[in-house]
Amino acid sequence: MNNLTKRTSKPVPEDVLYQLKEIVGHSGYLDDPAEIAPYCMSWRDNWVGSTPLVLRPASVDEVSRLVKVCASAGVPIVPQGGNTGLTGAGQPHGNGSEVIISTSRLRAIRDIDTLNDTITVESGVVLAEIQRRASEYDRLFPLSLGAEGTCQIGGNISTNAGGVQVFRYGSTRNLILGLEVVLPDGRVWDGLRALRKDNTGYDLKQLFIGGEGTLGVITAAVLRLFPKPIETQTALVAVRSPHAAVELLAHLRGQMAEHLSTFELMRRICIDAVIELIPGHGDPLATKFPWYVLMETTGQGPIGSLREPLEEALASALENGIADDVVIAESGEQRRRLWAIREDQGEVQHRIGTGIKHDVSIPVSRIAEFIERADAALAAAYPGIRHYAFGHVGDGNIHYNPIAPADWAGDAFARERGPINRIVHDIITDLRGSISAEHGIGQLRIEQAEIYKPAVELEMMRAIKRALDPNNLMNPGKILRL
Amino acid sequence: MNNLTKRTSKPVPEDVLYQLKEIVGHSGYLDDPAEIAPYCMSWRDNWVGSTPLVLRPASVDEVSRLVKVCASAGVPIVPQGGNTGLTGAGQPHGNGSEVIISTSRLRAIRDIDTLNDTITVESGVVLAEIQRRASEYDRLFPLSLGAEGTCQIGGNISTNAGGVQVFRYGSTRNLILGLEVVLPDGRVWDGLRALRKDNTGYDLKQLFIGGEGTLGVITAAVLRLFPKPIETQTALVAVRSPHAAVELLAHLRGQMAEHLSTFELMRRICIDAVIELIPGHGDPLATKFPWYVLMETTGQGPIGSLREPLEEALASALENGIADDVVIAESGEQRRRLWAIREDQGEVQHRIGTGIKHDVSIPVSRIAEFIERADAALAAAYPGIRHYAFGHVGDGNIHYNPIAPADWAGDAFARERGPINRIVHDIITDLRGSISAEHGIGQLRIEQAEIYKPAVELEMMRAIKRALDPNNLMNPGKILRL
The missing domain is CATH 3.30.70.2190 (Alpha-Beta Plaits)
Incomplete structure (x- = not known):
C-alpha cells in the first residue's frame, strides 16, 4: 500500500535540524538513513515514509522544547511509540518534510499507588513492562494484545487499543485517569490526575485518547489497576x-x-x-x-x-x-x-493466502446478521472466496478478513481491496456499525472514514483539530484531512 | 447566592418568541410567568434566573428547528432536564435574554436490546424509569442517586453524574455508548451508536458528557445495561x-x-x-x-x-x-x-446548621491526609466548627461540608463561604484533587475553576467551546466564561 496523501511541504531546514539536535544531544537523535529506516516503515501493510531526523527525547521538557522549535519553524511532527500500529498512523509521509518524535526513551515509571490502584508511567514504557510491574504489586493492568512485548503505552493510548480483555475491563480509554501531553505549540498540559471523579469541565484527555497523535504528544499517563485474579x-x-x-x-x-x-x-x-x-x-x-x-x-x-x-x-x-x-x-x-x-x-492468516482485513464492530445482537450478509455478498461477487473471521464477540468486534479463492494467483485479490471494502463497510454501515473498532484510522482508513462517517461529525472533528492545532503540525494527514 | 455573571444582552425579540412558539405549538411552551418560575429556580442554593419562554419540544426535529431559529436570531439557549442540578447549570441568567429548552417531553424509550445489553432513550426520560425498564428485562442500569425519581438522563449525562454505584460501574460517562445531539447551529449529530468499540476518530460524545449543555442539546442516548445482581x-x-x-x-x-x-x-x-x-x-x-x-x-x-x-x-x-x-x-x-x-x-445536614458544601475528590490514598489537614485548618480558623463529612470513599470523593459552630447565628457562617472554599480547595489542589468531583461547575464553581484549573486547560476548553459554538449561544456563562 502506498501513501495516499499528496503533500507539497518543503524539506526541514538545516538550521531547524541543528536546533532540534542541540536540544536532545548526541544520544537523543538518529540522522543516519539506515538507522532511521525502521522508524519509517510499519511491520505490516508496508507503510513507508521518509524523514531526515528521528528525535528521541529523554524528558517531557525536551519534548516541549522540540515541539516549540518545530512550531515556530512550521515543521510537522509525527509522534511514534513502539511502531506496532496497523494503520500507518505512526509513519511519516513520503516527502521528508516531517520529523519523528519517538517516545522510546520516556521510560520512567513515576509512581505506583496501591491504595489508589493507579500506576503513573511515561508514554514510552512498554505495555508488558506495565503488566509486569502491576503484577509485582499484586495488581492487574488488564490491557493485553499481541504486540504487548513491543508496543508502548503512549501508542496504546493514542490508538485507544483494544485486545482480549476489553469485554471485562473496557478499551484503553477506560483504563486512563490522567494524561500529560505536549500540545502542538509546545506547552505542557498537566492533566496527570489520579482521580476517579473530576467534573470540572470538558474531559480533555478523551480527545488525546484515540487521537492518533494529531492533537499532541502524550508524555505520561495515570493508569487504573485492578485486583489480580487468582x-x-x-x-x-x-x-x-x-x-x-x-x-x-x-x-x-x-x-x-x-x-x-x-x-x-x-x-x-x-x-x-x-x-x-x-x-x-x-x-x-x-x-x-x-x-x-x-x-x-x-x-x-x-x-x-x-x-x-x-x-x-x-x-x-x-x-x-x-x-x-x-x-x-x-x-x-x-x-x-x-x-x-x-x-x-x-x-497464520497471512500464510494461507492474500487476505483483506476488516476491523469492524456492530451491536452484539447483529453479529450473526453481519456475518451472514457479508459472507453471501462476497461469495456472490467472488466465488470460492474463503471466509476467514475471528474476533472479540463480547465487544461486537469482528476481524472479518476474507482470503483469496485458492486458485487466485499473484496480487489479483489485493487489487480487489476497494470493492471488497465497499461491500463489507456498506453492510457495516447499514447495521450502524464501525469501520474501525480497535485499530484506528491512521492513513489506512482515512478515505473510508470520509465515505462512511456523517458529514457533521467530520466537520466537528476538523473544528476541534483546527482549534487545538491551528497550523496542522501534529501528525498531519492522519485520522482526518483538513 | 446571586447570579454572579453580569450580562448585557437584549431581551428576546417578540418575532423570535412567536416563531419559536409556532414550532412547538400550544402544548409545547410556557410563557405565563407563574408557570415559568419553577424552571428558573433551583431546588437548592437559590439559583434564580429569568426567561420569557420555556420551550418543551416533543421531538428531535422540533429541537433542531428551535435551535436554528435561536441561532439565526442570536438568542442564547439554556437546556434543562429535571432541574435537580446543584450548581446552577440549568438556570438562565437574570436578564431574561435566554430561552429555556426543556427536554421533559422527549420521553420515548426507543429500543431495548438484551443481546447487546443496551437501552436507547430520549434525554427526557427520568432516571428511575430507565432503572425500572432495565429491571423488567432482568438487567441493571447502575446509575443511582438521590434525585433519581425526578432527574432526567439528559441532565445526568450533561453533568456526568456520579452516585453510589460509581465504585463498581463508573460515572455516567462509563455508561454511555452513543449520543444524539442538536448542535449550537441546529444541526443534528447522529452519534447514536450502540457499539462497545469505535475507533474512527475523536470520541466526540465525551465532550457532551459533562459538558453541562454548553456545546449542544442532548436529545437521546444509548446506555449500557448490566446483568442484574441477584x-x-x-x-x-x-x-x-x-x-x-x-x-x-x-x-x-x-x-x-x-x-x-x-x-x-x-x-x-x-x-x-x-x-x-x-x-x-x-x-x-x-x-x-x-x-x-x-x-x-x-x-x-x-x-x-x-x-x-x-x-x-x-x-x-x-x-x-x-x-x-x-x-x-x-x-x-x-x-x-x-x-x-x-x-x-x-x-439532615441542612437542619443542624448552616453548612458550606464541597464536592471534592482526591486519590483514594490521600483521603485521610485531606481530612486531617482540612479539619485542622478549619478548626484553627473557626473554633467550634462542626466537621460534617461523608462520601464515596471508593471513588476518592468526599462531600466535605463543614457546619457553623453551634453558637453562630444568622448568615454569619454563609458569609465565610469564600475563605472556607479557599482553605479547602487550596488543600485539595495541593493534593492534586478536584474541586468538583461529581456535581460539575455550572455557575456555582466557575470562579473557583478559574482559580484552580491550569491556565492551559482553561484555554483548551475555551478553544473547543469557540470551535463548536462560535457565537456562544449554548448555555453561555456555565462551566467557563469566554
Whole structure:
C-alpha cells in the first residue's frame, strides 16, 4: 500500500535540524538513513515514509522544547511509540518534510499507588513492562494484545487499543485517569490526575485518547489497576453459528456476570489453518464444528470456586442446544494450547493466502446478521472466496478478513481491496456499525472514514483539530484531512 | 447566592418568541410567568434566573428547528432536564435574554436490546424509569442517586453524574455508548451508536458528557445495561479513622474484587444527626465510633454465596485491627435501615446548621491526609466548627461540608463561604484533587475553576467551546466564561 496523501511541504531546514539536535544531544537523535529506516516503515501493510531526523527525547521538557522549535519553524511532527500500529498512523509521509518524535526513551515509571490502584508511567514504557510491574504489586493492568512485548503505552493510548480483555475491563480509554501531553505549540498540559471523579469541565484527555497523535504528544499517563485474579478457567466451546455464540454469551453473562473476561469467536477455517501450518496444534475437540468460542472466567475466590459454576453454565448451554461441545482446560498447559489457537491467528492468516482485513464492530445482537450478509455478498461477487473471521464477540468486534479463492494467483485479490471494502463497510454501515473498532484510522482508513462517517461529525472533528492545532503540525494527514 | 455573571444582552425579540412558539405549538411552551418560575429556580442554593419562554419540544426535529431559529436570531439557549442540578447549570441568567429548552417531553424509550445489553432513550426520560425498564428485562442500569425519581438522563449525562454505584460501574460517562445531539447551529449529530468499540476518530460524545449543555442539546442516548445482581450483602463497619477506611477498602477489594459495589464513609456526626433529627433511626452498633463505612457486595451466585466470603473478609479486618465493629444486614428491612442513614444525609445536614458544601475528590490514598489537614485548618480558623463529612470513599470523593459552630447565628457562617472554599480547595489542589468531583461547575464553581484549573486547560476548553459554538449561544456563562 502506498501513501495516499499528496503533500507539497518543503524539506526541514538545516538550521531547524541543528536546533532540534542541540536540544536532545548526541544520544537523543538518529540522522543516519539506515538507522532511521525502521522508524519509517510499519511491520505490516508496508507503510513507508521518509524523514531526515528521528528525535528521541529523554524528558517531557525536551519534548516541549522540540515541539516549540518545530512550531515556530512550521515543521510537522509525527509522534511514534513502539511502531506496532496497523494503520500507518505512526509513519511519516513520503516527502521528508516531517520529523519523528519517538517516545522510546520516556521510560520512567513515576509512581505506583496501591491504595489508589493507579500506576503513573511515561508514554514510552512498554505495555508488558506495565503488566509486569502491576503484577509485582499484586495488581492487574488488564490491557493485553499481541504486540504487548513491543508496543508502548503512549501508542496504546493514542490508538485507544483494544485486545482480549476489553469485554471485562473496557478499551484503553477506560483504563486512563490522567494524561500529560505536549500540545502542538509546545506547552505542557498537566492533566496527570489520579482521580476517579473530576467534573470540572470538558474531559480533555478523551480527545488525546484515540487521537492518533494529531492533537499532541502524550508524555505520561495515570493508569487504573485492578485486583489480580487468582483463579482462571478457560474453555473452548463449539457452536453451530454466530447467533448461537451470541446466545451463549448472554447465557454466560447472566450466570457469571463480570467473571466472564474473554469471549472470542473463531471460524472452523481458523482452526484448520493453525493445525495445517503451525506444528504442535491438534484438533481441540473430537468432532469438527463450524464455529468455536474461546472463553475465560476469572475471579478472586479460592482456586476452583469458578469451576463448578462454569461447568453448570456450560452444561445447561449444551442441554438447551446453544452449545454443541465443550472442553474446559484441565491444566495450565491445556489452557496455553487453547489460547495458542487464538494467538496464532495473526500469523497464520497471512500464510494461507492474500487476505483483506476488516476491523469492524456492530451491536452484539447483529453479529450473526453481519456475518451472514457479508459472507453471501462476497461469495456472490467472488466465488470460492474463503471466509476467514475471528474476533472479540463480547465487544461486537469482528476481524472479518476474507482470503483469496485458492486458485487466485499473484496480487489479483489485493487489487480487489476497494470493492471488497465497499461491500463489507456498506453492510457495516447499514447495521450502524464501525469501520474501525480497535485499530484506528491512521492513513489506512482515512478515505473510508470520509465515505462512511456523517458529514457533521467530520466537520466537528476538523473544528476541534483546527482549534487545538491551528497550523496542522501534529501528525498531519492522519485520522482526518483538513 | 446571586447570579454572579453580569450580562448585557437584549431581551428576546417578540418575532423570535412567536416563531419559536409556532414550532412547538400550544402544548409545547410556557410563557405565563407563574408557570415559568419553577424552571428558573433551583431546588437548592437559590439559583434564580429569568426567561420569557420555556420551550418543551416533543421531538428531535422540533429541537433542531428551535435551535436554528435561536441561532439565526442570536438568542442564547439554556437546556434543562429535571432541574435537580446543584450548581446552577440549568438556570438562565437574570436578564431574561435566554430561552429555556426543556427536554421533559422527549420521553420515548426507543429500543431495548438484551443481546447487546443496551437501552436507547430520549434525554427526557427520568432516571428511575430507565432503572425500572432495565429491571423488567432482568438487567441493571447502575446509575443511582438521590434525585433519581425526578432527574432526567439528559441532565445526568450533561453533568456526568456520579452516585453510589460509581465504585463498581463508573460515572455516567462509563455508561454511555452513543449520543444524539442538536448542535449550537441546529444541526443534528447522529452519534447514536450502540457499539462497545469505535475507533474512527475523536470520541466526540465525551465532550457532551459533562459538558453541562454548553456545546449542544442532548436529545437521546444509548446506555449500557448490566446483568442484574441477584444477591446483595450490606454491612456497616466501624473504623477509627479515614485511613483505616481506606485500608479496609484495599483489603476488601483484594478479597472480593468487582463484587464490592458500594463503599461509603460517614463521620459519627452524620449518625448523630439522623438519630437526633429523623424519627426511626437508632444507633446501628452498641458502641459509638468516630467513623463508619456503609458497604455492599453484589453478585450473581446462588443466594448466600457472598455471605461467607464477606464474613471472612470482615472477620480478618477485625482481627488485623483495620475494623473495630461490624453489623451485616440480616434482612431487607435491616438493609433498608442501614441505607437510610446514608440517604438521609442530604436532608439532615441542612437542619443542624448552616453548612458550606464541597464536592471534592482526591486519590483514594490521600483521603485521610485531606481530612486531617482540612479539619485542622478549619478548626484553627473557626473554633467550634462542626466537621460534617461523608462520601464515596471508593471513588476518592468526599462531600466535605463543614457546619457553623453551634453558637453562630444568622448568615454569619454563609458569609465565610469564600475563605472556607479557599482553605479547602487550596488543600485539595495541593493534593492534586478536584474541586468538583461529581456535581460539575455550572455557575456555582466557575470562579473557583478559574482559580484552580491550569491556565492551559482553561484555554483548551475555551478553544473547543469557540470551535463548536462560535457565537456562544449554548448555555453561555456555565462551566467557563469566554
